[in-house]
Amino acid sequence: MGNIQLPCSLPRSLLDLDLSRNALSGAVPTCFPASLPALRALNLSANALRFPLSPRLSFPASLAALDLSRNALTGAVPPRVVADPDASGLLLLDLSHNRFSGEIPVGITAIRSLQGLFLADNQLSGEIPTGIGNLTYLQSLDLSRNRLSGVVPAGLAGCFQLLYLRLGGNHLSGALRPELDALDSLKVLDLSNNRISGEIPLPLAGCRSLEVVNLSGNKITGELSGAVAKWQSLRFLSLAGNQLSGQLPDWMFSFPTLQWIDLSGNRFVGFIPDGGFNVSAVLNGGGSGQGSPSEAVLPPQLFVSVSMDMAGRQLELGYDLQAATGIDLAQNELRGEIPDGLVAMKGLQYLNLSCNYLDGQIPSELGGLGKLRTLDFSHNELSGVVPPGIAAMTELEVLNLSYNSLSGPLPTTDGLRKFPGALAGNPGICSGEGCSAYSRMPEGKMAGSNRHGWLGGWHGENGWVSLGAFCISTMTSFYVSLATLLCSPKARNFVFRPARMEY
Secondary structure, X not given: OOOEOOOOOOOOXXXXXXXXXXXEEEOOOOHHHHOOOOOOEEEOOOOEEEEEOOOOOOEOOOOOEEEOOOOEEEEEOOOOOEOOOOOOOOOEEXXXXXXXXXXXXXXXXXXXXXXXXXXXXXXXXXXXXXXXXXXXXXXXXXXXXXXXXOEOOHHHHHOOOOOEEEOOOOOOEEEXXXXXXXXXXXXEEEOOOOEEEEOOOHHHHHOOOOOEXXXXXXXXXXXXXXXHHHOOOOOEEEOOOOOOEEEOOOOOOOOOOOOEEEOOOOEEEEOOOOOOOOOOOOOOOOOOHHHOOOOOOOOOEEEEXXXXXXXXXXXXXXXEEEOOOEEEOOOOEEEEOOOHHHHHOOOOOEEEOOOOEEOOEOOHHHHHOOOOOEEEOOOOOOEEOOOHHHHHOOOOOEEEOOOOEEEEEOOOOOOXXXXXXXXXXXXXXXXXXXXXXXHHOOOOOOOXXXXXXXXXXXXXXXXXXXXXXXXXHHHHHHHHHHHHHXXXXXXXXXXXXXXXXXX
């Protein structure tokens, strides 16, 4: 199909124009908006439009939805997208997935009618305009994956109807603002992969409607704030890749609709809390409606959907969380044993406790996790045998138990053969005919144990040092010592001196 460009000659009475997902190319002509004075909705998304938009490009007050997303548009965002911001009825402005650069124009914050502003996946720089709080009807703000810097403005609290706030993948810095507690309708908060520092402020407990929180990849410090415990609608929580410390709180799993929690890559210490495992219906294999996973996707993905109710002049927003049900506590400094309750969550599809200092045995209940797809306990200090139930997990796709102190024979089924290297770095593990008698002894008499007798550690890869070799070594040492002794004159005189007889 050849290049198709936008014309300036269309019926002036046209109300809605949807040319999305075509092969439109070239620029958006400046005359285009002026030729459609009655237009309410314009969708040119998913084409091949390119070149900068003219700074004179301006749409009439009647326009309610403008979608130019998923093109190759460059240059600056026009300073006045609508001719008269005060008279404008624009509800949706979507310029995401283009190549726009420069700063976010202050003029956008004057379009007070906006309910959805999507500028994600561009090359925008500078700071978020402080006047963003003027958009009091705003329900969804997505500025993610740009080059924005500065702090998260406290003025965002003025957008008190916000449902979705996505600022991830920028260069934002500074601390989380306690003023954001005014966003009590907020469902999605994504500030991931920035340079946010400081602690999670307690006032954020006021954001009681939060369902998806992603603060991963920042520099957040301190202990896990009690504010998080107030987010009882949580489905997804990721604080991975921060500098959080202290012990994991007892309420960590106590969210009724929790589907995914990722605290990996921090500095948490102490034990994994042994409680609250039966609270989440989703993690326990039940649940329905909003709390149920739509797809077991790794890594998790979030999609916000937008539709227009032209009759009521209202945006209809929703989101789809595509994620496995999972728990990730990897790369911390956790100690102690793995709680039995943790591996009794029948709905788990992903469980990663790697790179900690966990000890004790792998709970035998693990074999009951019939939906588990990924299991990683590597780089810990776990001991004992591999539970036979692991080999019977039919859904398992990734298994890593390497670099622990596991020992004994492997399960006799073929379930572990599809995971080569899963038990590397466990010298006490044996299989088939290579298993010797010691590998079947109780713990305390196993290879590498420091609780056996003085000869207990003398074994190689193929079993005990033979008794014959030990006797030969002993006799050789005796005769060498005796010969050395007799070569010394003083020693000979002492050994063979006459005995003194006393009566």
